[in-house]
Amino acid sequence: MNVSAWSIRNPIPAVMLFVLLTFGGLLSFNAMKVQNFPDIDLPxxxxxxxxxxxxxxxxxxxxxxxxxxxxxxxxxxxxxxxxxxxxxxxxxxxxxxxxxxxxxxxxxxxxxxxxxxxxxxxxxxxxxxxxDFAAQPVLAFTIASSKMDDQSLSWFVDNDVTKKLLALPGVGAVNRVGGVTRQVHVDLDPARLQALGATASDISRQLRLVQTESAGGRTDLSGSEQPVRTLATVRSADALRDIQIPLSDGRRIRLDQVARITDTIAQPRAAALLDGRPVVGFEVARSRGQSEVAVGALIQQALLELRAQHPDIQLTEAFNFVEPVQEEYDGSLHLLYEGAILAV
Known part of the structure; x- marks a missing residue:
């Protein structure tokens, strides 16, 4: 059977098929994700x-x-x-x-x-x-503020920035680069330990019990059943100083009697530099199967809102892998339109 001859004699089915194929192609084209590389699984x-x-x-x-x-x-x-x-x-x-x-x-x-x-x-x-190739960062920024030091900026990135960006659809991870991490140091005094008959293992064993929350079952309270939890936490370094350390002979000593407790920062193991200066920054990666262009636009919009809420912060773009993808996509569409016009 000659399909061409049949289509000429019956143009309506051929036109309808062409319209359906065109409509399906447009829907599929709009559903495609714009990515620099496709999501592939390598063993x-x-x-x-x-x-x-x-x-x-x-x-x-x-x-x-x-x-x-x-x-x-x-x-x-x-x-x-x-x-x-x-x-x-x-x-x-x-x-x-x-x-x-x-x-x-x-x-x-x-x-x-x-x-x-x-x-x-x-x-x-x-x-x-x-x-996972999709876990590679697509955007990176540095952050500075006239009102916050490195420790406050690091906490701002870990808490505020991370929460806001992870709430966006398509954002897979937000990682802080540079900055500092809060740390409580407990420096034992060997002379005091020996004088009081305590050992470092006694201190270590008791500190492991700090910051512990565990379930304690259920109990009846005022006619209703309520969950019970065991809380053994401290909220500050000052509260840590008052912790009682039981010794093997039955005595108890305070932690500050044998140690110096300081609320400080951890020793930096990595640094982020911009133009040779140490900075606090963060990297953003997309989720698997998401469009880099769409995710990048949402991130930029969220950061604009963040700047409006905190006028004292300055965000500087360190690198942007979304713009090259957008340029390549626009160039491909331009060539596609040219080819279609020349074909007609």
Whole structure:
């Protein structure tokens, strides 16, 4: 049967089919997400293990080699890349492309569990994740204020900025870069400990019980059943000074009798620089399957609202991976329109 001849004799069905295909194409085009690279799953798994205070040589012998030997038995393995640094080990396990991603993750997790008991007791539980290209940041900003210091700015980013941006659809993660982290230091005095007959383990054991909240069951109160919780928290460093430390001989001492407690900041392990100056910044990553252009527009709008609510802050764009994507998208549409016109 000649389709062309039939369409000429019966133009209405052919026109209707063309209209339906055009309408479906327009709907599909509008539903497409604008991204620099498509969301792809590569069978690559990352294993991270931490042992604070350990040297690279100790980590290589006690952690890295044991994990490598166990993971090496997994089928479909292609490469293992290990990075060892002070207090941390990172393994990047690459499988052949035909290996399903979830199967690769499950196989690596099983291999790690087989040697978990052979690792040092102080090693934190290894974190196993698959490689996700969508988790890469698309926007980064630095923040400054005439009324806040680095500690206040860091808390402002962790609390206000992060909450506002994570509430936007399509935002997958907000990570602070640079700044400082609040930390309470408890510096023990060995001479006082010896004079009072206390040990560092007594102090450590009691401090582990601080900041604890646990369920305590239920009770009847005024004819209704209410949940009961056990609260053992302190709200400030001053309250921490008054904590009672029970000793093995039955005596009790206050924490400030054997230690100096200071509310300060943690030692910086990383720094963010802009034009050679230390700054406080944050990076924003999109969620998987979301449009970089749409998410970038929502982020910019949210930051404008944040500036209006806090006139004292100044936000500076450090890098923007959304604009190149928008330019490439606009250029592609321009070429598409030119081709359609020339074809007609």
């Amino acid at each position: 690559t798994v990352t294993v991270s293990a931490a042992l604070p205070g350990a040297s690279p040589s100790q980590l290589e012998t006690d952690v890295a080699r044991k994990l490598e030997n166990s993971i090496a038995t997994v089928t479909g393995l292609k490469h293992i890349t290990t990075k060892v640094q002070d207090g941390a080990v990172t393994l990047i396990i690459e499988f052949r492309l035909e290996k399903p991603v979830q199967e690769a993750v499950d196989d690596v997790r099983s291999a790690v569990q087989r040697v978990r008991a052979d690792l040092p007791a102080d090693v934190r539980d290894p974190v196993i994740t698959k490689l």
